[in-house]
Amino acid sequence: MTRTILILPGDGIGPEIVAEAAKVLECLRQEQGLDVTLEYGRLGGSAVDELGAPYPEPTRQQAQRADAILLGAVGGPKWDALERPLRPESGLLAMRGELGLFANLRPVQHYPSLSAASALKPELVAGLDLLIVRELNGDVYFGQPRGIRTLANGEREGFNTMAYRESEVERIAHVAFKAARQRHRKLCSVDKANALETSELWREVVTRVAQDYPDVALSHLYVDNAAMQLIRAPKQFDVIVTGNLFGDILSDCAAMLTGSIGLLPSASLAANGKGLYEPIHGSAPDLAGQGVANPLAAILSAALLLRHTLNTPDQAERIERAVGRVLDKGLRTMDIMAPGMIPVGTQAMGDAVAAALED
Ligand code: IPM
Ligand code: MG
Numbered sequence: 578m579t580r581t582i583l584i585l586p587g588d589g590i591g592p593e594i595v596a597e598a599a600k601v602l603e604c605l606r607q608e609q610g611l612d613v614t615l616e617y618g619r620l621g622g623s624a625v626d627e628l629g630a631p632y633p634e635p636t637r638q639q640a641q642r643a644d645a646i647l648l649g650a651v652g653g654p655k656w657d658a659l660e661r662p663l664r665p666e667s668g669l670l671a672m673r674g675e676l677g678l679f680a681n682l683r684p685v686q687h688y689p690s691l692s693a694a695s696a697l698k699p700e701l702v703a704g705l706d707l708l709i710v711r712e713l714n715g716d717v718y719f720g721q722p723r724g725i726r727t728l729a730n731g732e733r734e735g736f737n738t739m740a741y742r743e744s745e746v747e748r749i750a751h752v753a754f755k756a757a758r759q760r761h762r763k764l765c766s767v768d769k770a771n772a773l774e775t776s777e778l779w780r781e782v783v784t785r786v787a788q789d790y791p792d793v794a795l796s797h798l799y800v801d802n803a804a805m806q807l808i809r810a811p812k813q814f815d816v817i818v819t820g821n822l823f824g825d826i827l828s829d830c831a832a833m834l835t836g837s838i839g840l841l842p843s844a845s846l847a848a849n850g851k852g853l854y855e856p857i858h859g860s861a862p863d864l865a866g867q868g869v870a871n872p873l874a875a876i877l878s879a880a881l882l883l884r885h886t887l888n889t890p891d892q893a894e895r896i897e898r899a900v901g902r903v904l905d906k907g908l909r910t911m912d913i914m915a916p917g918m919i920p921v922g923t924q925a926m927g928d929a930v931a932a933a934l935e936d
Contacts, residue, residue, distance in 0.1 A: 579614055580612065580613050580645070581613070581614050581643045581645075582613050582616070582645050582646070583639050583647070584599055584615055584617050584647050584648075585621075585646060585647070587620055587621045587622075587651040587665070588621045588622040588623055588651050588653045588665055588860045588862075589653050589860025589861050590650060590860060590870035591649025591650040591651065593868060593872070594649055594650075594871070594872040594874070595648075595649035596872075597875060597876055597924065597926065598647060598878065598879040599647075601876050601896060601927065602615065602879050603615070604931045604934055605892055605895070608934070608935060609934075611887075611889065611892055618636045618639045618640070620648065620651055620669065621651025621652060621665030621666075621860075622655060624665075625656055625659070625663055630668070631664060631665050631666075631667050631669075631671070632668035636672075637672075637675070643851075644851070644887070645851065645852050646672075646853045646854065647854050647875075647878060647882060648853060648854065648855035649855070650855070650858065650859050650860035650861070651666060651668060651669050652860045653860055653862040653865075654862055655862075665860075670718060673845060673853065676847055676851060676853065677849070677851075678713055678714065678846060678852070678853050679712060679714040679715075679845075679846075680712075680749060680845065680846040681711040681712070681843055682846070682881070683710075683831070683842075683843045684706075684708050684842070685705065685708070685709065685832065685834060686706050687705035687706065687834065687835055688901060688904050689703070690907075693836075694835075694836025694915060695835065696836075701810065701811065702811065705811055705835070707816070708756055708760065708816045708817070709816075709817045709819070709831060710749065710752055710756060710824075711823075711824025712741075712745065712746075712749040712818075712820050712821050714745070715740065716739055716740070716741065716775075716821035717737040717738065717739045717821070718821045718822065720738030721738055723737045723738060739775045739822075740775060741775050743782050746779050746783060750782065750783045750818060751786060751789075752818075753766075753818035754789070754790040756816050757815060758790065760815050760816060762793045762794060762815070763816065764817075765796045765798055765803070766779070766795065766797050766817075766818050767797075767803040767823055767827065768799065768800065768823070769799055770797070771799055779820065783818065800819070800823045800826075803817070803823075803827060804826070807827065807831055807834070808834075811831070811834050828843075829857070832857060837912040838857065838874070839856070839858060839874050839910065840871065840873050840874055840877070840913070841874050842855075842856060842857070842876075842880065842881050843855055843878065844884075846885060850886060851886065852882060852886040854878040854879065854885075856874030856875050856878055858874055868922040870923050871910040871913065871923070871926065872910075872926050872927050873926065876927065876930055880892075880893040880896035898933075899931075900933075906929070908921045908926060909921065
């Protein structure tokens with residue numbers, strides 16, 4: 578059965594990096610018989626410009642129909658002054674919410690040939706392989722009430738609501754425990770239970786769910802300590818499970834362990850198996866249009882798509898091996914450049930990965 582992949586290039590560097598991921602998928606379609614059709618749509622600022630909304634109706638329908646979605650990135654200074662519902666990021670959050678994409682998987686893997694690119698000493702990151710499981714449909718991102726109000730004294734106040742229901746914590750905890758079972762059976766739940774009731778309940782629920790997984794070692798860390806531990810000794814972690822806001826912050830932090838945020842893919846999964854796949858980085862407006870952005874996070878997101886929605890792990894691994902080979906050959910985009918390496922732009926990097934697929 579032919580599967581439909583909806584490609585949403587988005588804004589900034591989004592179209593450039595997604596074109597390379599699409600190139601790799603197209604290559605697998607032609608040479609390996611991957612049974613997919615690629616369809617294109619608009620999300621974010623480009624959708625605002627062309628269709629008047631960041632998650633317009635035609636995109637909504639495409640997204641409902643598609644088996645999987647591959648997204649570049651959204652946002653940029655051009656749209657920052659718009660009212661919040663019209664901002665590109667609101668379109669992305671609406672899509673994550675409406676499609677029920679609650680489980681965000683952010684694997685953080687260290688490539689041996691990139692030791693020099695990490696912000697940490699090589700021995701701290703060599704062999705690093707961790708998975709951040711970030712809850713994506715709750716927390717301050719979606720909690721009500723929210724807004725900016727004017728107080729009696731005329732001063733304005735911004736407010737958001739941090740909230741998690743037991744069922745929301747349970748379902749993400751199950752995803753994380755199951756993921757840990759496929760790995761090294763260690764799960765660290767990150768919260769701020771020393772200060773926040775939301776976290777107090779989070780910890781209680783995760784501890785309860787742990788009874789179903791006696792073979793997985795569960796630990797808990799407060800988020801401030803977790804941030805420190807990620808920098809101090811990141812290899813102590815196997816799987817980290819955390820809420821939407823803490824996960825957003827910790828995953829950017831973890832990205833720098835690998836050398837560049839331009840390397841980290843993500844999968845956002847719904848209970849029905851639908852998935853949205855996107856790099857964890859933003860639209861990098863300052864780099865847009867120059868052909869210098871790193872397409873590897875987008876390409877590796879396509880690999881996650883093959884693994885999690887299309888259930889073709891062999892093809893996913895084929896892409897991941899190709900990325901490793903290209904890095905071993907010394908090809909480097911600007912963000913991971915090191916002395917003696919071969920500088921390449923976005924397209925050349927994509928071409929190299931596509932060429933390394935059949936090796
Ligand atoms: C991410 C991004 C988004 C988020 C933004 C663009 C709304 O930072 O996917 O990590 O905060 O979730
Ligand atoms: Mg982020």
